[in-house]
Each structure stands twice: as C-alpha cells, then as structure tokens.
Amino acid sequence: MTDHAELIQRRQRLLGKSYRLFYQQPLYPVKGEGVWLYEADGKRYLDAYNNVVSVGHCHPKVVDAICKQASQLNTHTRYLHDTILNYAERLLARFPTHLNNLTMTCSGSEANDLALRIAREVTGNSIALVTRWAYHGTTSSIAELSPSLGISVGQHVRTFAAPDTFRCQGKWLDSLKLTLDNLTLKGLKPAALIMDGVFSSDGVFVPPADEIQQAVDWVRQAGGIYIADEVQSGFARTGNHFWGFEGYRLQPDMVTIGKPMGNGHPVAGLVARSDLLDQFGEKQRYFNTFGGNPVSCAAANAVLDVIEDEQLQMNAQHQGQRLQHNLEKLAARYLSIGDIRGSGLFYGVELVKDRESLAPATELASMIVNAMRQAGVLISATGPDANVLKIRPPLVFTEEHVDLLTDTLDKVLLRFEGCY
Amino acid sequence: MTDHAELIQRRQRLLGKSYRLFYQQPLYPVKGEGVWLYEADGKRYLDAYNNVVSVGHCHPKVVDAICKQASQLNTHTRYLHDTILNYAERLLARFPTHLNNLTMTCSGSEANDLALRIAREVTGNSIALVTRWAYHGTTSSIAELSPSLGISVGQHVRTFAAPDTFRCQGKWLDSLKLTLDNLTLKGLKPAALIMDGVFSSDGVFVPPADEIQQAVDWVRQAGGIYIADEVQSGFARTGNHFWGFEGYRLQPDMVTIGKPMGNGHPVAGLVARSDLLDQFGEKQRYFNTFGGNPVSCAAANAVLDVIEDEQLQMNAQHQGQRLQHNLEKLAARYLSIGDIRGSGLFYGVELVKDRESLAPATELASMIVNAMRQAGVLISATGPDANVLKIRPPLVFTEEHVDLLTDTLDKVLLRFEGCY
Numbered sequence: 126m127t128d129h130a131e132l133i134q135r136r137q138r139l140l141g142k143s144y145r146l147f148y149q150q151p152l153y154p155v156k157g158e159g160v161w162l163y164e165a166d167g168k169r170y171l172d173a174y175n176n177v178v179s180v181g182h183c184h185p186k187v188v189d190a191i192c193k194q195a196s197q198l199n200t201h202t203r204y205l206h207d208t209i210l211n212y213a214e215r216l217l218a219r220f221p222t223h224l225n226n227l228t229m230t231c232s233g234s235e236a237n238d239l240a241l242r243i244a245r246e247v248t249g250n251s252i253a254l255v256t257r258w259a260y261h262g263t264t265s266s267i268a269e270l271s272p273s274l275g276i277s278v279g280q281h282v283r284t285f286a287a288p289d290t291f292r293c294q295g296k297w298l299d300s301l302k303l304t305l306d307n308l309t310l311k312g313l314k315p316a317a318l319i320m321d322g323v324f325s326s327d328g329v330f331v332p333p334a335d336e337i338q339q340a341v342d343w344v345r346q347a348g349g350i351y352i353a354d355e356v357q358s359g360f361a362r363t364g365n366h367f368w369g370f371e372g373y374r375l376q377p378d379m380v381t382i383g384k385p386m387g388n389g390h391p392v393a394g395l396v397a398r399s400d401l402l403d404q405f406g407e408k409q410r411y412f413n414t415f416g417g418n419p420v421s422c423a424a425a426n427a428v429l430d431v432i433e434d435e436q437l438q439m440n441a442q443h444q445g446q447r448l449q450h451n452l453e454k455l456a457a458r459y460l461s462i463g464d465i466r467g468s469g470l471f472y473g474v475e476l477v478k479d480r481e482s483l484a485p486a487t488e489l490a491s492m493i494v495n496a497m498r499q500a501g502v503l504i505s506a507t508g509p510d511a512n513v514l515k516i517r518p519p520l521v522f523t524e525e526h527v528d529l530l531t532d533t534l535d536k537v538l539l540r541f542e543g544c545y
Numbered sequence: 546m547t548d549h550a551e552l553i554q555r556r557q558r559l560l561g562k563s564y565r566l567f568y569q570q571p572l573y574p575v576k577g578e579g580v581w582l583y584e585a586d587g588k589r590y591l592d593a594y595n596n597v598v599s600v601g602h603c604h605p606k607v608v609d610a611i612c613k614q615a616s617q618l619n620t621h622t623r624y625l626h627d628t629i630l631n632y633a634e635r636l637l638a639r640f641p642t643h644l645n646n647l648t649m650t651c652s653g654s655e656a657n658d659l660a661l662r663i664a665r666e667v668t669g670n671s672i673a674l675v676t677r678w679a680y681h682g683t684t685s686s687i688a689e690l691s692p693s694l695g696i697s698v699g700q701h702v703r704t705f706a707a708p709d710t711f712r713c714q715g716k717w718l719d720s721l722k723l724t725l726d727n728l729t730l731k732g733l734k735p736a737a738l739i740m741d742g743v744f745s746s747d748g749v750f751v752p753p754a755d756e757i758q759q760a761v762d763w764v765r766q767a768g769g770i771y772i773a774d775e776v777q778s779g780f781a782r783t784g785n786h787f788w789g790f791e792g793y794r795l796q797p798d799m800v801t802i803g804k805p806m807g808n809g810h811p812v813a814g815l816v817a818r819s820d821l822l823d824q825f826g827e828k829q830r831y832f833n834t835f836g837g838n839p840v841s842c843a844a845a846n847a848v849l850d851v852i853e854d855e856q857l858q859m860n861a862q863h864q865g866q867r868l869q870h871n872l873e874k875l876a877a878r879y880l881s882i883g884d885i886r887g888s889g890l891f892y893g894v895e896l897v898k899d900r901e902s903l904a905p906a907t908e909l910a911s912m913i914v915n916a917m918r919q920a921g922v923l924i925s926a927t928g929p930d931a932n933v934l935k936i937r938p939p940l941v942f943t944e945e946h947v948d949l950l951t952d953t954l955d956k957v958l959l960r961f962e963g964c965y
Contacts, residue, residue, distance in 0.1 A: 132625045139633035140837075141646035141819050143826040147621055153625035157618045177834060192612040194601055198577040199809035200595060203566055205552045205573035226561040231651035231811040232835055235684065242685045263831060265662045265686035266657065276829050310841055384834060386644040389619035391651040391811040391835035399561050409696050411683060414597060414804060415811035419559075471670060485585035490626055 129153055147505065148498045157182025160519050160526050164504070167477075171502045173518040173530050176471075179360055179385030180431040181521040187388045189540075192426035194420045198441055201414060202229070208422035215429060216419025218394065219367050221376050226399040229392065229417030232264030233356035236295045236393045237319070240379045241266060242353045242404045243397065244317035246456060250348055252308060254301070254318045256287040258509040260320055260326035261354055270319060273326040273509075283308065287324055288332035291464040291475055292483060297332075301340055305347050313348030322358030322369015328508030329515060331363075337373040350401075353377035356393070357471070360385045361432050361520060363420025364442030364469025372468065387424035391415070437520040441469035444522045448472055452533035459538045461486055470522060473507070474514040474534075485510035489541060549573055552770060558779035568918045577602025580939050580946050582923070589668040591922045593938040593950050596891075599780055599805030600851040601941040610847035614832045614840045622649070628842035635849060637816065639787050641796050646819040649812065649837030652822055653747065653776035653803025654682030656813045657739070660772045660799045661686060663817065663825045664737035670768055672723070672728060674738045678929045680725055680746035681739055681774055690739060693746040693929075703728065703735075708752035711884040712903060713948060717752075723761055725767050735769030742778030742789015748928030749935060750894025752782075757793040770821075776813070777891070780805045781852050781940060784862030784889025792888065807844035808851075811835070857940040861889035864942045868892055871951035879958045881906055890942060894925070894934040894954075905930035909961060916957040922950055 129151060136144055136491065152170065154162040158402070159181040162170045180187065195209070202209060213227040230236045245251055253270050256262065260273040263455065267277035271525035278284060286300035308315060318341060324330040340352045358369030359382045366372050368380065378401060383393030394416075405411075415421070432438065449465060452474060456462040476486035476493070490506040493514065497504055507515040514534075549571065556564055563881070572590065574582040578603040582590045592602065600607065614628070622629060634648040648655045665671055673690050675681065680693040689699035698704060706720035728735060738761060744750040761771045778789030779802045786792050790800065797823060803813030814836075825831075835841070852858065866889060872894060876882040881896035896906035896913070910926040913934065917924055927935040934954075938946070 129625065132627065132630065135630045135634075136625070138645075139647060139824065140622075141648065141817075141822040143648065143822060143829075143831045145830070146625065151625050154618060154620065157620060162618075162620070163623075178620070182620075185616075188612070188616045189616055192608070194719070195611055195809075196605070196608045198574060200582070200584075200598070200602075200605065201573065202560075202564055204582075205549065205556070205566065205571050206575075207552065210552065210555045210559055214555070217559065225558075228561065228563065229558060232655065232833065233921065234833075235652065235655065238684045242688070258687055263660045263833060264684040266684065268662070268829070276831055296574060313628055330827065389615075389835070389840065391838075392843065397561075402561040402563060406561065409563075409688070410565070410694055411563045412565070413652065413654075413683060415809070418809060418811075420809065421811065500842060 128305050131172060146251045149495045150498070152498065152503070159521055167229045169180060169396055169501065171526060171529055173516050173544060175519065176357060176362060177384045177389050179520050180363065180388050180428055181519045184388060184431055187424055187427040187433050190423040191390060191420055194423035199418055199420045202417045203412070206419050208419045208426065209417045212238065212422045212426050218340060220380065222397055223376060223398055224396045226397055226402050228395045228397070228402065228411065229421065230394055230413050230463060231391045231415050233381060233393045234264050234267055235385055236356070236381040236395045237262045237267045237354060238264040239395050239411065240268070240381050241319070242318060243379065243401055244350050244352060246408060247350060247392060247401050247404045248314070248316045248350060250314040250316040251281040252305065252313055252315045252343060253282050254315050254349065255284055256320065256324060256327050257284045258327045280489065285513070287327035287329050288336060289328065290330050290466060295336060298339055299344065305343055308347065317350050317352050318344040319352045319354055322355045323363060323468060323471050324354060325357050326507055328475065328513045329471065331372065331466060331468050334373040338375060338534050341375060350378040351375070352381045355380050356383035360428070361438035361441055362471050364438060364445045367438060386428060387421060388428050390421060390424035391514055392421040392425050419492050432520070435521065441520045444524065444527050445469040445472070447524055447527045448531070450517070455531060455535055455538065459542050461489060461538065461542060470518055470520055471515040474516065475508070476512045476514065485512035487512045490514060492541055493537050496540065500533050500537060502533045569915045570918070572918065572923070579941055591946060591949055593936050594923045594925050595939065596777060596782060596937045597804045597809050599782065599940050600808050600848055601939045602714060604808060604851055606851050607844055607847040610843040611810060611840055614843035619838055619840045620941065621682060622837045623832070627838050628839040629837045631938045632846050632924070635846070640800065640816055643796060643818055644800060644816045646822050647815070648815045648822070648831065650814055650833050651811045651835050651862060653813045654684050654687055654936065655833065656776070656801040656803055656815045657687045657774060659683040659815050659831065660801050661690070661737060661739070663799065663821055664770050664772060666828060667821050667824045668734070668736045669770060671701040671735040671737040672733055672735045673702050674724065674735050674764060674769065675702060676740065676744060676747050677704045677705055678707060678747045683745040689783065689789065690748045707747035708750050708756055710749065710752055712749050715756060718756060718759055721763065725763055728767065735764055735767050735805040737770050737772050739772045741775055742773060742775045743783060743888060743891050745777050746927055748895065748933045749891065751792065751886060754793040758795060761795055766833065770798040771795070773800045775800050776803035780848070781858035781861055782889050782891050784858060787858060804852055806848060807841060808848050810841060810844035812828060812841035812845050852940070855941065861940050862949050864944065865892070865904045867944055867947045868936070868951070871947060875951060875955055875958065879962050881909060881958065881962060890938055890940055892936040894930045894936065896934065905932035907932045910934060912961055913957050920953050920957060922953045923942050
C-alpha cells in the first residue's frame with residue numbers, strides 16, 4: 126500500500142489530474158496472462174472487463190508476431206509492403222462485399238474521426254446523429270459526439286434516445302424521428318448516423334434488428350450515411366456474428382474498428398465503400414504515419430489467426446450463453462438485478478433500487494464493482510446512471526471463468542442486497 | 546517489377562486511392578537495419594528521410610524492450626504501472642520546469658488535437674494561428690490547421706507567412722501582425738499559435754530566435770498560448786538542442802511530441818503546464834485507450850536510452866555540420882542550389898531555376914529525388930513548391946553515410962544541371 130500511495134502521488138505530479146484510476150483501491154498489475162492479471166505479491170485477478178486484450182493477455186502468438194516483425198522492418202505505407210495487403214484481404218473478406226477498402230489508423234478515435242470527416246465531405250452535410258450517452262472517442266470532433274464524456278455536444282451534433290430495451294422498448298425511434306424532423310424544419314440534413322454494434326456507454330443494449338433498420342432507413346432518406354462503430358463490439362465479441370452490425374442484418378456505409386484489433390498494440394481502422402473513399406480522396410489526402418505499419422499489421426494478423434485457430438467466436442457464443450444462464454439464476458434470487466442483456470461476451474447487468482420504480486441503483490453498482498475487485502474479479506459499471514455492470518472479458522474465457530465470475534458476483538450481491 | 550505491379554494493384558483494390566506511394570518507382574523494402582533499407586534482392590538503400598526510426602531501423606535495444614514488455618503485460622493507464630511514470634519523470638527532466646505534465650497519445654495528430662482542444666478550452670478563444678503551408682496532423686480539427694494537405698483551412702484558423710529565411714527574411718512577422726490586427730478588428734482573439742520547432746512542410750526553415758520570440762509575444766499579448774510542435778524536430782534531431790524550441794530560447798505553454806518517440810512504435814504525447822491541464826480537466830476528461838500503455842512506454846524509454854548511450858544528440862550536431870559543409874561545396878558548383886538551411890540532421894536544400902529570379906525548380910527537385918532513389922539514397926522534397934530537398938536521416942548517420950549522401954547528390958546534380 127505504501128508503494129501504491131507513492132505511485133498515485135507520482136501519477137498526479139507527472140501526469141496530471143485528468144489521469145483517472147479504476148477502483149477505490151487501484152490495481153497495480155505487473156503481469157498478464159490469458160484471462161489473468163497478477164500483482165507483484167502474486168495475487169491474481171480474473172479480467173472480465175478488458176476487451177482490448179481480446180485473445181488473452183500477452184498471447185504468445187501475438188507477441189511473437191510483433192517481435193518478429195519489429196526486428197525485421199517497421200516503416201510506413203508510402204513504401205510497398207505485403208503485411209498490410211495480406212491483412213486487408215483477409216479482413217475485408219469478413220465484410221459485405223460493398224465494404225471493400227481498408228484505411229488503417231492508430232486508434233478507434235482516429236478511425237471515427239476519419240469516418241466523420243469523410244461523411245461530411247461526401248454528403249456535404251455537417252450534422253452527426255448519436256445516442257444521448259454515446260462514446261465514440263477523444264479527438265476534438267469526436268469528443269463532440271461523445272456526450273458520455275460529460276461535455277456539451279457541438280453545434281453540428283444532435284442526440285437521440287438510446288435504444289433502451291429495458292425501460293422504453295422501441296420508444297427511441299420516436300426520439301430519432303423528432304430529431305430528424307427538427308433538422309428538416311431548419312433546412313438541415315444529417316451527414317451521418319453513428320451507432321455502436323452493441324450500445325456500450327448508453328448501458329449495453331442490443332435492440333431488435335428491425336428498429337435499427339428503421340433508424341438507418343430514416344437517416345439515409347434524410348441524406349445521411351450509416352457508420353457502424355465496431356470498436357468495442359467487433360472481432361467476434363458478440364458470438365453470433367463477427368461484427369455487431371451483422372446482428373441487425375444491415376449494410377453500413379462505413380465501419381470503424383479498433384480496441385481488440387491488435388490485442389493491445391495500437392492499431393485501428395476504417396472499412397468503407399471505395400466510392401466514398403474515392404470521393405473523399407479527390408478533395409483531400411489522408412496519411413497516417415504509424416497507421417498500417419508492418420508491425421501493427423503483423424499484430425492484427427496474429428489476432429485473426431488466434432480468433433480462427435482457437436475458435437473464439439464460437440467460444441464467445443458458448444460462454445455468453447452460460448453467462449446469461451448464470452446471471453438469470455442470480456436475477457431470480459436478487460431483486461436488485463433489474464435486467465440482463467447482451468450478446469456473446471459483452472453483457473450488461475442493470476441494477477435497480479426496486480423492481481417497481483426501476484430507480485437506478487448507482488451506489489450499489491459502485492459498491493459491487495469495488496467489492497468484486499477486492500474479491501479478485503475485474504468488471505466495471507456503465508450507462509448514464511453508472512448502474513449497469515459491464516462485463517466484457519477476453520474471448521478466451523472458459524466455463525470455469527464464467528462460473529468464477531458469477532459465483533463471486535453471487536457472494537458480493539449477498540453481502541450488499543438490502544443495504545443500499 | 547511484376548511483383549511490384551501486382552502489389553500496386555492490390556493496394557489500389559484493397560486500400561483505395563488515398564494511399565499514395567513515394568517515388569516513381571516505389572520502394573519495396575523487406576528489411577531494415579540501422580540507416581539501411583533492403584529490398585528482397587539484397588539491394589540496399591541509404592535512408593536519409595525517415596525520422597521516425599530516429600535511432601536506426603530495428604534498433605535491437607528498442608525491439609528487445611518491446612518484446613520483453615509485450616510478453617509480460619500490456620494494458621491501460623487506469624491501472625497503476627511504473628513504466629509510464631519512469632518515462633514521464635525522465636522525459637519531463639528534459640523540459641523547462643514549468644512544463645511539468647505528460648499526457649500520452651498514439652500519434653502526433655492526437656497530441657496536436659488535444660493541445661488545440663486544451664488551448665481553446667482554457668483561453669475561451671477559438672482561432673488557431675498556423676503558417677501558410679503548415680502540417681500538424683490528420684484529425685478533422687488538425688487537418689484544418691494543415692493547409693499543406695491542400696484543403697482550405699477552417700473558419701477558426703488563420704494563416705500567416707512562414708519564416709522564410711531565404712526569400713523574405715523577417716517579413717513573415719508583418720504577415721503575422723496583419724493577421725492579429727485583422728482578428729482584433731473583428732473582436733476575435735487567438736487560442737493558440739502552433740509552430741514547428743523546425744518549420745518543415747513550409748520548406749525547412751530555422752528562423753532567428755528573436756523573430757520567434759516576437760511572434761510568441763504578440764500572440765500572448767492577444768490572448769493566445771504557444772504550442773511548440775516538436776513531432777518532427779524533437780528528440781535530439783536539431784543537434785544543438787534536444788527540442789527545436791530550445792534554439793529560440795522560449796518557454797512554450799505546451800509541446801507536442803511524436804514520430805521518433807518510439808522509433809516506429811505508435812506513441813506520441815503532449816507535455817504541458819499542469820495548470821492548463823488542470824483547467825481543462827475540471828471541465829473535460831481525457832483518456833486514450835492505447836496511450837501510455839506499458840509497451841509504448843518501454844519502447845519510448847529504450848529510445849531515450851539509445852539517444853543517451855550512443856550520444857546521438859552530439860552525433861546529430863557533428864554529422865549536421867559535415868552535411869552542411871558538404872552541401873556548401875555542392876552549392877559552389879551547382880547553380881540550381883539556391884539555399885542550404887537546417888540544423889543537426891534536418892536539412893533543406895532549396896533548388897531554383899536560376900539565382901537571379903530564384904524561381905522554384907519544382908521539376909528538378911522531383912527528378913533529383915527519384916534519381917537519388919534509383920542511385921540508392923532516400924530523400925524527399927517539401928515546401929509549397931516542392932522544390933526543397935528534405936534530408937532527415939536517422940540520427941545514427943556516420944561520416945561515411947553523410948559523404949555517400951552528398952556524393953550521390955553530386956552525381957545526380959551533375960546529370961541534371963542545365964536540363965530542366
């Protein structure tokens with residue numbers, strides 16, 4: 126604890142106040158392996174939150190790919206190299222055929238930023254449509270599209286209700302319609318609708334396909350395009366599909382990808398219709414110094430290898446079903462569980478003060494997240510009221526890990542139920 | 546060549562038209578080592594252009610640091626970790642004491658984007674001031690500050706003449722003054738002046754310190770802050786100093802760093818006065834998923850190790866002097882060399898049609914860059930007229946490499962002189 130206090134002081138002194146830490150008692154891991162994070166004293170934590178390390182912490186195949194390529198060549202895309210082409214070919218094969226071009230960036234923020242820039246250029250419109258508690262990234266223009274950061278959205282952004290399947294099934298469409306009607310009244314048109322594959326910061330929602338289809342139809346009729354943000358929900362996380370948008374039986378105009386793409390190596394990208402990129406390219410250039418370098422591509426290629434070799438999409442589906450089953454058993458016993466929702470290994474457990482008022486149990490969620498951490502299991506909370514437990518483990522989770530997670534949640538709920 | 550044609554076709558099909566290649570005959574390196582890039586047939590190229598791999602291609606100490614950390618732990622800054630603190634402590638010791646906080650990002654674009662966001666937040670002003678052919682990055686808001694991309698600057702951006710020491714010594718200050726006066730007339734104030742340490746895309750200029758001091762004074766008096774963009778000129782490149790701004794004997798309010806920071810690993814950052822970050826942090830949060838992860842920090846730490854161990858700042862100074870000397874000898878023989886300027890291992894050679902008109906020799910520059918590539922030496926051209934040879938080799942350049950570069954330039958100039 127002395128070390129921790131000293132580290133925390135050094136952080137504040139060197140990095141400043143904007144660097145926040147998870148948990149009342151921050152974690153200080155020194156080693157990662159598979160689904161585990163280890164502190165220096167050997168205590169291990171089941172990682173049920175970090176979806177960046179989607180194929181498991183320090184997966185040897187990814188590490189080897191990085192080491193091998195880093196020791197051979199690492200340069201930019203203004204020279205020819207086959208790693209980016211092999212990766213693009215393989216990745217694009219996992220998309221509908223009209224999504225036929227890949228642009229590589231370093232972060233999901235850069236990918237969403239570029240997608241928005243292209244949308245604005247090709248439509249000639251400026252308004253971006255996002256859900257009310259969306260998070261799409263941290264660049265200036267994308268922070269404006271991220272009301273969950275707590276800042277007011279920009280003048281070129283309009284928000285609508287999230288597709289909340291728990292409190293107001295389907296009602297969000299009325300909100301979107303109203304937003305679009307208000308734009309029309311002012312003679313404005315949308316550039317783009319940007320939606321998560323699984324609505325994450327809004328509270329982990331997977332709405333019915335026909336609702337999403339309706340939303341996209343309206344926006345396209347109004348002159349906007351549809352950007353699917355798969356930064357969190359992509360790369361097999363949802364189990365049933367490789368990309369979250371596939372569950373909605375939809376054809377996005379652009380798709381952004383990131384977090385798990387390199388299992389921690391900073392790599393992300395934009396998959397788009399080539400006609401949109403061509404239109405953009407006629408007026409503007411785009412070059413990303415680090416984007417698509419051979420090492421990033423080697424890491425990304427290795428991640429696809431592991432997902433395929435270890436059948437992680439099927440595993441996400443299988444373990445997700447077990448997780449849902451286990452959570453439902455807990456819901457039958459604990460009244461504070463108001464709703465369980467998600468897909469594959471991306472779940473939300475919404476906590477309520479009671480099942481009549483459905484008032485959000487924000488404090489309880491915080492107590493549970495911290496108690497779980499003390500008990501050796503890492504999760505977090507999300508949603509506008511931070512009352513939705515967010516469970517998003519590496520895809521290499523086994524039945525044993527699912528059970529450890531829900532058993533621990535059981536013990537923690539037992540301790541807190543009634544005392545909030 | 547068949548392979549190259551096929552690769553080029555695959556690129557166009559998979560990556561789209563915005564992916565441009567260097568050189569009429571694109572390079573296809575498969576291995577990098579020190580100052581050399583190798584093609585598959587064993588032909589090697591002297592790299593005199595890529596400042597990302599500043600300590601040399603695939604430097605074993607950097608590769609080892611990446612491999613070691615990647616196999617042990619790679620996660621984010623919401624857990625405690627000492628790599629980022631050790632790096633921050635060491636890096637900040639190389640800055641004036643008032644620049645006391647580090648925020649880590651993945652790219653220089655993200656760093657400049659954040660700097661601008663902070664400047665706008667803390668000053669309450671929106672206007673950014675940049676030189677007329679500036680390049681500061683690729684996010685939506687920073688592309689607006691990058692007129693060299695060929696797009697019109699945004700309504701919140703004003704440009705002024707670059708400090709062109711060749712054609713109009715000192716005159717740029719009149720341009721800046723006029724820009725500031727025009728703002729005042731409209732009741733507007735600047736948020737920030739953003740300037741490269743070595744003015745790169747404008748044509749490689751290192752103006753006198755008193756001119757830069759005057760510019761910064763005026764902008765501060767008008768309510769703006771000074772952001773030093775050290776993404777290209779930082780990390781010992783200028784030889785005399787570790788950061789380009791130090792040559793101007795100035796105290797920036799924020800400094801952005803990137804490209805060579807991880808020798809190719811995607812890592813960048815913002816060094817700022819903590820009071821500015823605090824003010825920003827009261828209203829907004831900033832978190833970068835990959836930024837400051839242990840592997841990025843390990844790479845960045847190793848780069849500092851190598852710069853120190855191999856005394857690369859002193860080497861940049863020494864080799865830069867030799868480069869200047871050799872270039873001056875060429876200038877005495879070739880009338881197309883209008884000007885030689887730079888610092889350390891960052892030089893520009895401005896080519897002119899004749900020494901009376903000083904008309905830019907754009908075609909000649911392109912011919913020379915391509916002929917150099919054919920002769921096994923990699924450089925590029927920059928400036929609004931693309932007539933300035935840009936020489937920016939790894940800092941591990943030796944006398945032998947400097948001489949090979951200038952001897953090759955000699956041969957190429959001999960071939961072209963008079964035929965443009």
